[in-house]
Amino acid sequence: MSDLTRxxxxxxxxxxxxxxxxxxxxxxxxxxxxxxxxxxxxxxxHVDPESSIARxxxxxxxxxxxxxxxxxxxxxxxxxxxxxxxxxxxxxGSRILEGWRPPYNAxxxxxxxxxxxxxxxxxxxxxxxxxSSTEHSGYGPTHNPWDLERxxxxxxxxxxxxxxxxxxxxxxxxxxxxxxxxxxxxxxxVGVKPTYGGxxxxxxxxxxxxxxxxxxxxxxxxxxxxxxxxIGGHDPRDSTSxxxxxxxxxAAALKADVRGMKIGVIKELKGEGFQAGVLERFNQSxxxxxxxxxxxxxxxxxxFEYALGAYYLILPSEASSNLARFDGxxxxxxxxxxxxxxxxxxxxxxxxxxxxxxxxxxxxxxTYALSSGYYDAYYGQAQRIRTLITRDFAYAFxxxxxxxxxxxxxxxxxxxxxxxxxxxxxxxxxxxxxxNLAGNCAMSLPIGRAPEDGLPVGLQIIAxxxxxxxxxxVGSALESALADRWGGLLISEAPTL
Amino acid sequence: xxxxxxDSEQVKHLGKLARLxxxxxxxxxxxxQLEQILGAITSISAVAADHIPPTSHPIPMENVYRxxxxxxxxxxxxxxxxxxxxxxxxxxVPRILGEPG
Numbered sequence: 001m002s003d004l005t006r007x008x009x010x011x012x013x014x015x016x017x018x019x020x021x022x023x024x025x026x027x028x029x030x031x032x033x034x035x036x037x038x039x040x041x042x043x044x045x046h047v048d049p050e051s052s053i054a055r056x057x058x059x060x061x062x063x064x065x066x067x068x069x070x071x072x073x074x075x076x077x078x079x080x081x082x083x084x085x086x087x088x089x090x091x092x093g094s095r096i097l098e099g100w101r102p103p104y105n106a107x108x109x110x111x112x113x114x115x116x117x118x119x120x121x122x123x124x125x126x127x128x129x130x131x132s133s134t135e136h137s138g139y140g141p142t143h144n145p146w147d148l149e150r151x152x153x154x155x156x157x158x159x160x161x162x163x164x165x166x167x168x169x170x171x172x173x174x175x176x177x178x179x180x181x182x183x184x185x186x187x188x189x190v191g192v193k194p195t196y197g198g199x200x201x202x203x204x205x206x207x208x209x210x211x212x213x214x215x216x217x218x219x220x221x222x223x224x225x226x227x228x229x230x231i232g233g234h235d236p237r238d239s240t241s242x243x244x245x246x247x248x249x250x251a252a253a254l255k256a257d258v259r260g261m262k263i264g265v266i267k268e269l270k271g272e273g274f275q276a277g278v279l280e281r282f283n284q285s286x287x288x289x290x291x292x293x294x295x296x297x298x299x300x301x302x303x304f305e306y307a308l309g310a311y312y313l314i315l316p317s318e319a320s321s322n323l324a325r326f327d328g329x330x331x332x333x334x335x336x337x338x339x340x341x342x343x344x345x346x347x348x349x350x351x352x353x354x355x356x357x358x359x360x361x362x363x364x365x366x367t368y369a370l371s372s373g374y375y376d377a378y379y380g381q382a383q384r385i386r387t388l389i390t391r392d393f394a395y396a397f398x399x400x401x402x403x404x405x406x407x408x409x410x411x412x413x414x415x416x417x418x419x420x421x422x423x424x425x426x427x428x429x430x431x432x433x434x435x436n437l438a439g440n441c442a443m444s445l446p447i448g449r450a451p452e453d454g455l456p457v458g459l460q461i462i463a464x465x466x467x468x469x470x471x472x473x474v475g476s477a478l479e480s481a482l483a484d485r486w487g488g489l490l491i492s493e494a495p496t497l
Numbered sequence: 498x499x500x501x502x503x504d505s506e507q508v509k510h511l512g513k514l515a516r517l518x519x520x521x522x523x524x525x526x527x528x529x530q531l532e533q534i535l536g537a538i539t540s541i542s543a544v545a546a547d548h549i550p551p552t553s554h555p556i557p558m559e560n561v562y563r564x565x566x567x568x569x570x571x572x573x574x575x576x577x578x579x580x581x582x583x584x585x586x587x588x589x590v591p592r593i594l595g596e597p598g
Contacts, residue, residue, distance in 0.1 A: 103575030196555045210554045239561040240554070309538035320515060327516065329590050334581035336591060343591045344516065352518040357526075360519075364511045364527060365534060368503075371514075377542060383551030385541050390552060422530055423537055439555025465556070 004029035009075045009169040009223040016063065016074035023063070023074030027056040027118050030076050034120070034167045037497045042142045043152075043162035045081050046089045047121035052076070059116045071250075072226055073116030078168040080159050081122040082129055083214070084203040085109055092205050093125040093155075095138040096354025097332040106203025107238070108172060108214055108231045115230050120168050123158030127356045128323065129179055129207045131155050132428035135419055136358040143415070144187060146455055146494055150412040153183030153428075159217045160187040165497060170218040170227050174204060176211045177311055178408075178432025181444035184217060185407035185458025188446040188490045190224050190475070191217045193432075195465045196439035197242035199228075200235030208318035209240075211311075211436040219491050221445060221476040225253035228468070244466060252469035256476035259293030263474070264400035268304040269431045275410040277450025281457040282406045285447045288481050289404075289474075299399060301392035306385045307434040312426060313369045313382035314437070320366030323359070326351065361422060390438040397464045402474055405431045407444040407458035435462055443471040445479055446490040456490060503532040 004012065004026050015021045031049045038044055056076075062068045079085060082092050084102035086109075091097045105113070112119070126136040134142040134157025144152040145165035152161040156173035160183030163171050173180035175193035184191030192215045199214050206212060216227035232246035265286060270279060290296050328334035328350030335349040355363070369378040396403055408428055418424045435442045444458040459478070463470040483489055505528045512519040512527075519527070573586050582589035 100579050103571050103579065236563055240556065240558070242556065303544070306541045306544055309541040312534065312538050313541075324516075328581060330576070330588055331579045332581065341591055343593045345518075346591045348513075348516045348518040351516050352520075355517070357523075360515075360517055360523070361527060361530060361534075363515045363517065364508065365531060367511050367515045368507075368531065368535075380551060381541055381544075381546060383553055384546035384549040385544060386552040387549050388544070388546065390555070423534060426534075437552075437555070 005033045005166040007169065008220055009072060009218060010226060012075045012169060013072050023056040023059045023118060024053060026074065027053055027076050027120070030120055030168060037165055038167060040143060040148055040497065041145055041161050041165045041167070042140060043123055043158045043165060043167055044078070044121050045091060045093070045124050045139055045158065048088070052118055052120055056118045059118060062116060068116040070115035070230065072230060074118065075170070076118045076120045076168055077112060078120050078123045078159060078162045078171040079109065080125055080156050080171070080173050082125060082174050082205050083109055083172060084205070085119070085122065088122065090122065091138070092129070093127040093137040093139065094354060094356070094359070095333070096326050096350070100332050104203060107200035107235045109203065111231055117230070123156070123162050123171060125158055126155035127359050128205070128319070129155040129174060129176055130319070130358050130362055132178070132182060132425050133418065134158060135415060136356055138356055141415055144412045145497060146188065146412065149414055150455070151186070151415055153186035153408070153412065155179040156183050156217070160184055160189055160191065163187070163189045163217050163219055164491060164494060170216065170223055172214055172231070173217045174212055174214045175436065176207050177315065177436050178429040180215050180217060181432050181442060181458070181460060182408045182428055184444040185446070186412040186456065188456030188494060189217060189219055190221055190443065190445045191215065192224050192228060192443045192471060193435060193441060194228060194232060194468055195242070195441040197240050198246065198441065198466065198468060199231050200238045200241050202235055202237040206322040208315045209322065210318060211315060213436070220489060221472060221479050222253045224443070225249040225472045242466065247466060247469035249469050249472045252472040253476045255473050256480055258289055258474055258477045261294045261402070261474065262400040263289055263294045263296045264299035264396055264403045265296060266304070266403055266405045267298050267300045268302070269405035273409050273427065273430065274406060275450060277452045278406045278408070278410060278457050281448040281450060282459060285459050285478060286404070289478060292477055292481055297400065299396045299403065301389070301396055301434070303385065303388040303392050304434050307389055307437060308426060308430055310382040310385040310389070311433045311437060312365070313378050314386065316362040316366030317369050317379050318366070320363045320370065323363055326354065328354070358422070386437045389434050393434070393438045393440060393464070401463070402470050403462040405460050407431060407460040411450050411453055411455035411457060431460060439465055441465065441468045441471060443475050445475050447478070447482060448490065449493070503528055503535065
């Protein structure tokens, strides 16, 4: 098989299953690639080639004995550093957790281990998943493989960049307001935020518990479907996990048919603030979907204009509570000068030293929004807006099967460009945030390059809760129509580095 | 206090509540930025929504129980290895009461 790192997860899995190549060879090839490019991309925070290769060898032995029948057995993966991995450093991109090794695995990690998927390591992210560029990592930014001077999106920029730079065929991300989808859009890859409750959150360090959802990242729709099928499903350890079968996402990806489907274009997410080239590619994709036999209509979601405001009250409120556990007492660093300081002084010094600027900003915003006297005006009002946004979706889904919009308003911007302007940074997620507020599922897939800068553009498909299969059905239909035009996937046009 | 208006005293107070030992430069930066952010998001207060029920969680569920069966938890050593200070099977913490000794 030619360059192993250029293959899809599905191709690798079937070659491994047929014993044409070993998991060890595939894993080694990816570590060679990481050694070659990651100094420039900085997708990874932690790799341990020796133990990964040892694990790949174990998987090869199990396969030889016929013990593993998972459709992804032997294929490598990268985990966003927000997932607890037993005995393996887990920092969440924060200095406050430097050196911490969790005592247990996230359920997703256990499921993938059991499926014979081999971990390559942990990927870079905005600290505690707060950010849209991966510049807020405590360990330095990740660079976009399409242009190393640009951001790869965030917070899961490391997972997206690892996949886009062929350092890993697939990765796990988490999405609280767009952290899987926006990086996918900016790196020319595919990312899915499953239905809230569709994938276990056990062992995922919480940012905003009512919004967080982990999901798959890969270079094509089928690979995300295969990964989704492994990680999805009920988990008794997560009380918010939905106790229903996972929709058959793999069959839907194979079906790849939009004939007779009704697709709604969200009126509020395609005008002001959206880059011309992004809209041009989006409109072109709409034409393709129509040509493929879908009926496309425009729908209005009038409360979406308030989604960003509601989100930036709800998220900081939940985050300020969740992050109270990082106090230097039970895990991570402790800033103690030994001068008999009180516990409060040590906590304050630890948090001041361990947290970066964006995390502190949001903790204070959340503390303010939850303060007595402001609670109803801010947090209470935001929760009522959340209801209105959910109703907008419900009405839209009474008229159409899926909704579409551009995933992000612009293509990847330059590193440093928006770092000093939190508000400009927050606007990156304007199209992705409503989905998290309502708990729907959504996918971003590449639809071409913006004419003005040659950078990837993503299209977002949104489906109702527990209708994740519709994302894959529409996504793979559009993907294959675009691949026919381009003679391959968009990612094959990315610089070789 | 007016919602949406933030001064440096409030930022210092928030820092104290949130256990963040902010530097004077941070107090100045956050005073500006928090006011800016709140100014941009208070547009939501313009929506007449008093009669709308709040959503705290996207899926309607309550009281999720499991069978009352004891399962083995983590071992003490699992916690010890990740703690900044650990002694006699306990987390060792700075003094929590009284004056400096």
